[in-house]
Amino acid sequence: MGHIITIALKECKEILRERRFQWASVIVSILLIASTLLSFQYYKSVKQQYELAQDNARQKWLGQGERNPHSAAHFGTYAFKPRYPLSLIDSGIDKYAGVSIFLEAHSRNEAQYMAAQDQTGLSRFGDLTPDFILLFIIPLLIILLGFNSFTRERESGTLRLLKSQQVPFYALALGKWLGLFLLVLGLVLPLYGLAWLLLSNLSDYGQFNGGALTSLFGVYLLYFMVFINLTLLVSLLAKKSNVAFVSLLGIWMIACLVIPKFTTSLANQLHPYPTQSAFVENIKADKQAGLDGHAPWSEKAKQLEAETLEKYNVSSLEDLPFNWSGFLMQESEKADAEIYFKHYALLKNIYQEQTDVYQTAAALSPFLPTRFLSMAISRTDYHSHWNFADAAEKYRIELVGAMNGDLMENSRTGDWSYKGDEEVWASVPAFSYEPPTLSAIMPLHASNFLVLGFWLLATALGVLLATRQLTVV
């Protein structure tokens, strides 16, 4: 053990003295802090916009004036997707997903207005957010610091000296590993502290969960460990520093840039999403075959009419104890909701199949499980977006149902003069959305944890095996 700590400290001291580390660490630290502060700024402004918009939407709904409740359901309202505090660290898919959903009678609408649509192609190079530094740059830094850990000893002949002093190579590897890890930890801990400080000072502290932030950093530390293992492994296997550096750079390129893009193209070819217009067309076709609340003359409506009259044992719609139009609207709403449910379930299925492709590809790149875990914990993954969209749909069904219900209960068939007022509009509480809790999310990502764990173990085993076969020449 003594050996290991001595080696780790020597390793740290040596790297700390090196100009390339001094430069690189200063640059990375500046970028980390700058990116965190910039995202914090952005987070605050978006949050403000969100609150304003949500408030406006509610006011518009309440202040729409007196009208037929079904018209009010057509008038509709908006649900806005809140930003989760941890998006400060990983903004994930946020800029590629819409932020507002229009909630109206008869239609489930897609979230609109993704930020990326208002940016130029330049934005596709990525943003300088903390996740960019954590996912892409720190692994590179690890490579830069450690690529010659062993090749240097070999090239300068010190490996032979160490052998003659009977230092076990596994201890050497462990010491070097620890040295690298401590340095990386030294770089990342200030970010953790800064994030904690910024997040706990937010006004919506209630949403901030220290456990989530800690898990997020835990995931990144696992990721860094994998890269430290890979770096040491290649340095052990390579005969020359140059070869080690080029190979590690290749591994980084493939893991962080090529495989994610390659998998994306593959997932899209294997399980393509329908286009927006095809999707809408399919729903329209199903709806036309079903019940249309605005077409009381249609066959389906006539059939329902006959059934209802029989059920209530009356001869005309006017004799029903409720407003037939409201009832018909609500029945058609229910049928529509089922159609939407079916088509969105199909879509979710494709999304799940695409996710499976990514999960399979994760075996080829530790970047992928880390990326997905980081987004999930930050609630900026696609799953969180679906969760929001589903909550908005649930609210839409409730809202429209309440409006049709009011029309049905408080007016009689044929009475088109009935109008609801603010009291009716206020009977439906404002839309509020709470993202799923950390404990609800974690089980969904068991496979990502497994794959990341597999990477960690496999590379660690690789390092140990390589130290056994290490020869001094």
Place this chain on the structure above:
Amino acid sequence: MFLNNLQHELATLGRDRWVFLVIALFFGLTFYALHNGAEMVAERQQAIDKEVQRMDSLETVRAEKILAIEENREAPPEDSWRDPRDLWDMSYNTPRVIAMQPQSLTLIATGQSDLFPHVVKPKLYEESYRLGFSELTNPVQLLFGTFDLAFVCIYLLPLLVLALSYNVLSSAKESGILPVIASQPVSLYGWLLQKLLIRFLLLSIIVSATILIGLGWQGVDLVDKLGSVSMLLGALLLYMAFWFGIAFVVNLLGKPSGTNAITLVALWLAFVLFIPAIITQTTTSLNPVPSRVNIIHEYREAYTEALNNMDKIMDTYLRDHPELAVRDTSQANRYGFMQRTFASAGVINAAVDPVLNDYNEALEKQQAQVDQMTILSPALLLQKVFNQTAGTTAAHYTDFRQQIIDFTETWKEYLKPRMFANELLASTDFTAFPRYEYSTERVSDNSGGLMLLLSVFVLIVGGLSFLVYRSRNWELVVN
């Protein structure tokens, strides 16, 4: 000397297995990227064709039904809403298909094309289509981006260049032949320049040939697209020249191979990853465009206002458009709903347009700012050339959005007088319908200017190499 050098380079490179591996890799990656691009284009074309065919067949069926009524083979349906001659029913159930056709070189760069729909069928009874459109996609795919030729050339090709050039001087020094070379009647500057120039020329030939063969393989008409393709290759060669220039400067610093490799990778990171990310993040954080969410609010405001004052709006509208007023008052107009919609559209748009225009102006300003920043990195300049050639820049989609709005206006202008005059559709009308044709005419292409800027980068590294050469004490470096 140049010929000797050339001979020597060809011989050594020819013996180097790495070079062949690297070339094979580029060949494979290019072909895979082009294959991917072609798949995406085919998918897009298929979606467009499907919609257009659907519209055509719906029109044919409707025309036949109308003809049957016109020739008294069939009686018009009793319910007016079932009448195939109803203009509203036609506009609702046979909506116009507005499609953005892919260009023949779209396969080279995905650009912004994965963010937007390429087929749009705007509804006539509301105005929200003016606020924007989205495509149905998995945002994870947008986040990772696609594997296209632009990615291969912008990200990977520089690394290839660097791999071929990072240690030309240092390896000569490390193997001890540098003093021998220095004793020859050629300056070290000239010797290194020749060596790198030869590598540049070789790689240029390989890269150009690979891309040309790849494009030809994907069925691009190279003769027809000669101008765009040569512009693209020109920009790409300048980009490669820039990276060779960077390697030239770093070689001249006289450091060991390992240091050169690290320096060059750091520069690659700076130009390809850092500078673009910093530009995006600083502009979005420090100079944010007001969110589109605000426009929704304004739109709702105007919409409510219009709904509440519908009667008044209708009166004013008819006063402003006496040509649309009903002449035959004995019959109720069957398009009452659309009449009111047309009338209120003006009021809603008059209220929303100022906000929308303000927004678009702020956005344009921000995008222009970002655009100016592209001069900070050749990677950004090349990306722009690629996206412009492919027709997938943000500007193309902004313009398409405007074309949708314009065409929808044309379509409404066609229907409006007919609906106000309570007309029915005739079987011969379909051929006279306004048709949409996508055109890139209004999107300006400044590839020439971008190439000029790329040349400036090449000149800068050229000048820098000379300064570095002059400032070094070569006796110390050689020995």
